[in-house]
Amino acid sequence: MSTHQPAPAAEAPDPAPDSGVDLADEDLPPAALPAERRRRAKALLRASLRPHRATVAAAMTAAAIRQLALLAVPWCVQKALDDGLQRHDGGALLGWAGATALAALVQFAGLYGWQYWAGYADAKVGADLRGRLLRHLGGLDRAALAARGHGDLAMRATRDTDLVREWVHGLAIWVVLGTTFLTVLPAIGALDLSLLLVTLATLPFLVWVNLHYPRRFAAASADLAAAHGCRADAVADLLQLGTGLRGTGGHRPLVDRHHTASAEVTARTVTAARIEAGWAAVAPLVPRLAVAAGVGLGGLAVLDGHLTVGGLVAFTSWMAIVTLATRVLVDRLLERGQADVAAARIDEVLSLAATVADPPEPVELPAAGALEFAGALARRDGKTVLGPVELTVGAGEFVALHGATGAGKSTLLRLGVRLDDPDGGAVRYGGTDLRAARLDEVRARVAYVAQRPVLLSGTVADNLRLGRDLPQAALEDACRTAGLHEQLAAMPDGYATELGEGGTALSGGQVQRLAIARALLGDPAVLLLDDATSALDTATEALVLERLRAWAGGRRTLLFATHRAAVLKAADRTVELRAPAAPGAPAADAAPRTPETPRTDVVSPTVVSPTLVEAPRG
Numbered sequence: 250m251s252t253h254q255p256a257p258a259a260e261a262p263d264p265a266p267d268s269g270v271d272l273a274d275e276d277l278p279p280a281a282l283p284a285e286r287r288r289r290a291k292a293l294l295r296a297s298l299r300p301h302r303a304t305v306a307a308a309m310t311a312a313a314i315r316q317l318a319l320l321a322v323p324w325c326v327q328k329a330l331d332d333g334l335q336r337h338d339g340g341a342l343l344g345w346a347g348a349t350a351l352a353a354l355v356q357f358a359g360l361y362g363w364q365y366w367a368g369y370a371d372a373k374v375g376a377d378l379r380g381r382l383l384r385h386l387g388g389l390d391r392a393a394l395a396a397r398g399h400g401d402l403a404m405r406a407t408r409d410t411d412l413v414r415e416w417v418h419g420l421a422i423w424v425v426l427g428t429t430f431l432t433v434l435p436a437i438g439a440l441d442l443s444l445l446l447v448t449l450a451t452l453p454f455l456v457w458v459n460l461h462y463p464r465r466f467a468a469a470s471a472d473l474a475a476a477h478g479c480r481a482d483a484v485a486d487l488l489q490l491g492t493g494l495r496g497t498g499g500h501r502p503l504v505d506r507h508h509t510a511s512a513e514v515t516a517r518t519v520t521a522a523r524i525e526a527g528w529a530a531v532a533p534l535v536p537r538l539a540v541a542a543g544v545g546l547g548g549l550a551v552l553d554g555h556l557t558v559g560g561l562v563a564f565t566s567w568m569a570i571v572t573l574a575t576r577v578l579v580d581r582l583l584e585r586g587q588a589d590v591a592a593a594r595i596d597e598v599l600s601l602a603a604t605v606a607d608p609p610e611p612v613e614l615p616a617a618g619a620l621e622f623a624g625a626l627a628r629r630d631g632k633t634v635l636g637p638v639e640l641t642v643g644a645g646e647f648v649a650l651h652g653a654t655g656a657g658k659s660t661l662l663r664l665g666v667r668l669d670d671p672d673g674g675a676v677r678y679g680g681t682d683l684r685a686a687r688l689d690e691v692r693a694r695v696a697y698v699a700q701r702p703v704l705l706s707g708t709v710a711d712n713l714r715l716g717r718d719l720p721q722a723a724l725e726d727a728c729r730t731a732g733l734h735e736q737l738a739a740m741p742d743g744y745a746t747e748l749g750e751g752g753t754a755l756s757g758g759q760v761q762r763l764a765i766a767r768a769l770l771g772d773p774a775v776l777l778l779d780d781a782t783s784a785l786d787t788a789t790e791a792l793v794l795e796r797l798r799a800w801a802g803g804r805r806t807l808l809f810a811t812h813r814a815a816v817l818k819a820a821d822r823t824v825e826l827r828a829p830a831a832p833g834a835p836a837a838d839a840a841p842r843t844p845e846t847p848r849t850d851v852v853s854p855t856v857v858s859p860t861l862v863e864a865p866r867g
C-alpha cells in the first residue's frame with residue numbers, strides 16, 4: 250500500500266528555515282471534496298471507464314477465477330489431511346495433491362489474464378484521459394487559464410491521470426474481495442458454527458475502520474494534491490525563469506518559494522502517511538485476533554470431535570486470506586479516495602471554457618480584405634486598457650503602430666487575431682466580424698508574431714513546422730524572407746540544430762526571426778508583428794523589413810507594433826496609439842510629423858479614422 254508519493258525524506262532536501270510549516274501538525278483543514286465536485290468526479294471516472302468496460306470485465310472474470318482457485322487450496326489441503334492422511338489412504342492423498350496442483354495452474358492462468366487486462370485497461374483509460382485533458386487545455390486561451398500555473402496543470406495531466414490509472418488497475422480486486430467473502434463465510438459456516446460467529450464478529454469492526462479512515466485520508470489526499478500542484482508551479486517557474494533572474498539576484502526568492510512549497514508537500518505527505526499507516530495496521534488486527542480465537546475454539550471443537558484437524562487447518566488458511574483481503578480492501582479504498590480527488594482536479598480543468606471560441610454557426614471569411622478595428626475596446630481587471638479604437642488597415646497596406654509603453658499595442662494586435670475578443674466594438678476582416686468565423690480560419694488569414702515568441706524543445710525545423718507537413722524548401726524560403734536562412738545554413742547542423750528548452754541555442758534576434766518565419770509559413774493574408782525586430786541590429790532589421798515588404802508584394806497586409814524608427818520609416822503609414830485617458834485627462838493630439846516619416850494618425854479614445862496615404866519611401 251502506498252500514497253504514491255516518494256518517501257517523505259526525499260521530498261525537501263533543503264527546506265527553507267522559515268517555511269512556517271509545522272511537520273507535526275496533524276490537524277487537517279476540511280479539504281475533503283464538496284458533494285458536487287465528488288459527484289462530477291465520479292461521473293468523470295465512470296465516463297472514462299465506459300469505452301473499456303469489456304476489458305475491465307475480462308480482468309474481473311480472470312480475477313474471480315484466480316481467487317476461486319486460491320480459495321480452493323485450503324479445501325484441498327483439508328481433504329488431503331482428513332481423507333488421505335487420517336485414513337491412511339494414499340490414493341485419496343495423491344488425488345487431492347493433484348487437485349491442489351490443478352488449482353495452482355488455474356491461479357496462474359487467472360492471475361495472468363487479470364493482470365494483462367487490468368494493465369491494458371489502465372493504459373487505455375490513462376491515454377484517453379490525458380489526451381482529452383491536453384486537447385482541452387490546447388483550446389483554452391490566456392483568460393481561461395489566467396489563474397492556473399503551468400506546473401499545476403502539468404501535475405493534473407501526469408500525477409492525477411496516473412492516480413486514475415491505478416484506480417482502474419485495481420477495479421478487478423473488488424471482484425476478488427467479493428469472491429473471498431462470499432466463498433469463505435459459507436465455507437467456514439459449513440466447518441463449524443462457532444468459527445463462523447468468530448469470523449462474523451470481525452465484520453462490524455472492519456466496517457468501522459473503513460468508514461473512519463477514508464474520510465480523513467480523502468482530506469489529506471486533497472491537500473497533498475494541491476500542495477503538489479503548488480510545488481510543480483514553483484519548479485516550473487524556477488526552471489523557466491531561474492537563468493534570466495540569476496543575474497538580477499532574483500533567483501533566490503524562487504528557490505525559497507520552491508523550498509516552502511516542497512516543505513508543504515512533505516508535511517502533507519507525512520500527514521497522509523500517518524493516516525495510511527494507522528489504517529493499514531489497525532484493519533488486519535481484528536481478523537488476526539479472530540484467527541487466535543478460532544484456533545482456541547476450533548481446537549476445542551477438534552478435541553470434542555465436532556471438527557476435523559483438516560477443517561481447523563482450512564479455517565486458519567481462510568482467515569489468513571481474509572486478513573490479506575482486508576489489507577487489500579484498505580488499498581482499494583485508498584486508491585478510490587485518491588482517484589476521486591484526482592478526477593475532481595481533472596474535471597476542474599475540463600470544466601474551464603475558452604473565452605474565445607468558435608461560433609455555433611460560423612460564416613466563411615473572405616479571402617482578402619481590410620482589417621478593421623471598429624470601436625474596438627479592451628478591458629483588463631475592470632480597467633479600459635484600449636480604445637475605443639477606430640482603425641482600418643487596408644489590404645496590402647504596411648502600417649506601423651507605435652505609442653508609449655502600455656498604450657495597448659499588443660492588446661490591439663491580439664484582438665486582430667482573436668487571441669482575445671473585444672469588450673466593446675468589433676474587429677472585422679473583409680467586413681466580417683472575426684467572432685462570426687471559425688478560429689482556425691481567422692488564424693489561417695491572420696498570423697501573429699508575439700513580442701516574446703515561444704520556442705519548443707526540438708530542432709529549428711520542428712519549431713518552424715509545428716507539426717505541419719511542410720517541405721524543407723518552404724522552411725528555407727520563409728527563413729530567407731525573415732533574414733535567418735544564411736545564419737542557419739552556416740550552423741553545423743543547420744535546420745536540424747537542437748534548440749534546447751526555450752530556444753537557448755539561439756540569440757534573441759534569431760528567435761525573433763524564427764518566429765517571423767514560422768508565421769510566414771502559414772501563408773497569411775495579414776501579418777501582425779509585435780515589436781518583432783526589437784532585438785535586431787540596424788542592418789539586419791533593414792534587410793528583414795525589405796524582404797517582408799517584398800513578401801507582402803502589395804497584396805498582403807503588415808501591421809507592425811513597434812518602437813523602432815526603421816519600421817516607422819519603412820511603413821506606408823504610421824499610427825500612434827495612446828492609452829485611454831484617465832477621466833478628466835486632456836484629449837490626445839496627433840503626433841508631429843517629420844519629413845522622413847510617413848503620415849502619423851492618432852488612435853485613441855478621441856477617435857480618428859485614418860485614411861490611406863502612400864508611403865513616402867525614404
Ligand SMILES: Nc1ncnc2c1ncn2[C@@H]1O[C@H](COP(=O)(O)OP(=O)(O)OP(=O)(O)O)[C@@H](O)[C@H]1O
Nearest residue numbers: 629630634652653654655656657658659660661700
Ligand atoms: N492580461 C492582462 N491583464 C491585466 N492587464 C493587462 C493584460 N494585458 C494587458 N494589460 C494591460 O493593458 C495595458 C496595455 O498593455 P499592452 O501590452 O497592450 O501595451 P503595449 O502598448 O503593447 O506595451 P509595450 O510597448 O510595453 O509592449 C497595460 O497597462 C497592461 O498592463
